[in-house]
Amino acid sequence: xxxxxxxxxPFNVPEGATVAFNCTYSxxxxxxxxxxxxDCRKEPKLLMSVYSSGNEDGRxxxxxxxxxxxxxxxxxxxxxxxxxxxxxVASGGKLIFGQGTELSVKP
Amino acid sequence: xxxxxxxxxxxVLKTGQSMTLQCAQDMNHNSMYWYRQDPGxxxxxxxxxxxxxxxxxxxxxxxxxxxxxxxxxFSLRLESAAPSQTSVYFCASDEPLNTEAxxxxxxRLTVV
Numbered sequence: 001x002x003x004x005x006x007x008x009x010p011f012n013v014p015e016g017a018t019v020a021f022n023c024t025y026s027x028x029x030x031x032x033x034x035x036x037x038x039d040c041r042k043e044p045k046l047l048m049s050v051y052s053s054g055n056e057d058g059r060x061x062x063x064x065x066x067x068x069x070x071x072x073x074x075x076x077x078x079x080x081x082x083x084x085x086x087x088x089v090a091s092g093g094k095l096i097f098g099q100g101t102e103l104s105v106k107p
Numbered sequence: 108x109x110x111x112x113x114x115x116x117x118x119v120l121k122t123g124q125s126m127t128l129q130c131a132q133d134m135n136h137n138s139m140y141w142y143r144q145d146p147g148x149x150x151x152x153x154x155x156x157x158x159x160x161x162x163x164x165x166x167x168x169x170x171x172x173x174x175x176x177x178x179x180x181f182s183l184r185l186e187s188a189a190p191s192q193t194s195v196y197f198c199a200s201d202e203p204l205n206t207e208a209x210x211x212x213x214x215r216l217t218v219v
Binding site: 003006034041042043044045046049087091093094095096097098099100 | 138140142144147148149150151152155157163165166195197199201203207208210211212213
């Protein structure tokens with residue numbers, strides 16, 4: 001079993017839709033959590049960090065539930081440019097990535 | 108501002124050949140990582156180095172060796188390449204726990 005697991009994709013949604021990605025981690029010693037975005041097998045880039053109190057950046061909201069060892073990402077009002085693979089990351093000193101969830105936003 | 112520089116960008120090897128992937132970062136980060144990415148598998152950690160002089164195995168270390176030459180450089184060596192090592196390899200660096208990790212542009216390796 002992978003240490004970080006994500007919803008299987010792909011997610012195909014129309015423009016303007018709200019889409020949610022979920023992720024679970026098994027290492028209770030994990031202390032930091034992130035969502036990364038990857039376009040077309042290019043290098044991943046940080047989308048946002050995830051905090052226990054939840055955090056929002058424009059159309060993106062991330063949540064962390066330490067008790068359930070669960071992380072989520074909500075994208076509101078999806079844009080064509082949001083099409084990418086979203087990677088969940090947990091860190092207890094080393095960065096462990098989930099397998100990624102592919103999002104395709106259609107006109 | 109270079110960030111993380113990885114070389115080479117592309118490589119084709121014959122089975123049994125050896126090669127070293129080079130990675131250097133100019134952000135004074137303590138931690139460095141090597142990942143491989145295969146379709147549907149996300150990024151899997153091969154080896155990481157929490158600080159200069161230390162290295163540790165990740166999820167898929169078999170068939171690889173690493174060297175943390177100094178704080179800036181972290182190399183990955185394939186001693187005897189196998190077709191199963193065909194993949195995209197990414198190097199990354201960060202300061203542990205709290206900050207953004209930065210990635211190199213990747214090395215696309217094919218073993219025939």
